[in-house]
Amino acid sequence: MKQLTIIKIGGNVIDNSENLHQFLLDFTALPGDKILVHGGGKIATELGESLGIEAKMVDGRRVTDIETLRIVTMVYAGLINKNMVAQLQAKGSNAIGLTGADGNIIKAKKRPVKEIDYGFVGDLDENSVSSTMLDSLLKAGLVPVLCAITHDGDTQLLNTNADTIASSVAVAMSALYETRLVYCFEKKGVLKDVNDDDSVVREIKAEEFDGLKADGTVQGGMIPKLHNAFEAIKKGVSTVYIGKADELAELAEGTFGTSMNP
Ligand SMILES: Nc1ncnc2c1ncn2[C@@H]1O[C@H](COP(=O)(O)OP(=O)(O)O)[C@@H](O)[C@H]1O
Numbered sequence: 001m002k003q004l005t006i007i008k009i010g011g012n013v014i015d016n017s018e019n020l021h022q023f024l025l026d027f028t029a030l031p032g033d034k035i036l037v038h039g040g041g042k043i044a045t046e047l048g049e050s051l052g053i054e055a056k057m058v059d060g061r062r063v064t065d066i067e068t069l070r071i072v073t074m075v076y077a078g079l080i081n082k083n084m085v086a087q088l089q090a091k092g093s094n095a096i097g098l099t100g101a102d103g104n105i106i107k108a109k110k111r112p113v114k115e116i117d118y119g120f121v122g123d124l125d126e127n128s129v130s131s132t133m134l135d136s137l138l139k140a141g142l143v144p145v146l147c148a149i150t151h152d153g154d155t156q157l158l159n160t161n162a163d164t165i166a167s168s169v170a171v172a173m174s175a176l177y178e179t180r181l182v183y184c185f186e187k188k189g190v191l192k193d194v195n196d197d198d199s200v201v202r203e204i205k206a207e208e209f210d211g212l213k214a215d216g217t218v219q220g221g222m223i224p225k226l227h228n229a230f231e232a233i234k235k236g237v238s239t240v241y242i243g244k245a246d247e248l249a250e251l252a253e254g255t256f257g258t259s260m261n262p
């Protein structure tokens with residue numbers, strides 16, 4: 001089976017132009033087929049605030065009312081996605097920037113209202129990602145760059161967490177490729193002490209996850225990230241890595257961040 005690498009880049013890195021430039025250089029240098037998934041939550045929050053719209057996050061997910069949906073669509077599908085594609089093109093990657101509506105690549109379902117109404121947030125299931133469409137783009141020599149905007153197939157755009165998109169894309173593509181999933185963010189990996197960048201946990205096993213949550217080692221955004229990582233492993237992805245965006249080159253040496261294996 002051919003190898004495919006799915007890389008997700010978070011909003012804190014995208015917000016720093018030097019870090020983003022270095023990351024995109026390393027991404028371009030990475031051999032083999034690849035797909036980039038990007039977030040941008042921090043930039044959407046800042047733009048919203050400048051327009052007088054406060055961000056509301058519940059369990060790491062953005063409550064997305066109609067005004068917020070307009071903002072995230074402009075920021076993720078427009079500003080960030082198109083700038084990233086232009087930068088990748090300049091670096092020699094034949095990138096194509098897409099939402100989940102383009103080519104019906106990711107069809108989501110609006111999250112049902114329970115205790116919390118998340119608004120226009122899209123959830124994914126095992127049929128959401130079109131692996132055949134992504135495969136045809138890869139076979140055409142393109143590098144898909146996916147943002148966090150999906151659709152419901154009935155005109156409605158939806159906001160879907162970018163970590164979840166990366167995990168679902170990796171799982172869907174694992175039917176066709178030997179797939180590895182790489183979460184890049186601003187720290188060197190999953191840390192024993194979140195304030196000490198030299199305390200990287202090199203490997204985490206699924207059965208250790210609950211303990212790490214219970215003793216407070218992993219908190220906040222790291223909890224859904226690890227949850228997505230272990231879901232991907234359980235459903236066919238060969239390895240998941242979590243590490244620092246500007247150390248992506250270390251992937252080849254096998255020394256990049258924290259890894260999770262089946
Ligand atoms: N043990 C840990 N190691 C590393 N980061 C952690 C840990 N526990 C909590 N975190 C937090 O998780 C955050 C990453 O989650 P998130 O902000 O959702 O990432 P992203 O930038 O990819 O969207 C980090 O910025 C960090 O503050």
Ligand SMILES: CC(=O)N[C@@H](CCC(=O)OP(=O)(O)O)C(=O)O
Nearest residue numbers: 011039040041061062148161162
């Ligand atoms: C529903 C939901 O929470 N969507 C996310 C999508 C962007 C994202 O995931 O960005 P980061 O990876 O930079 O956090 C949001 O709007 O924040």
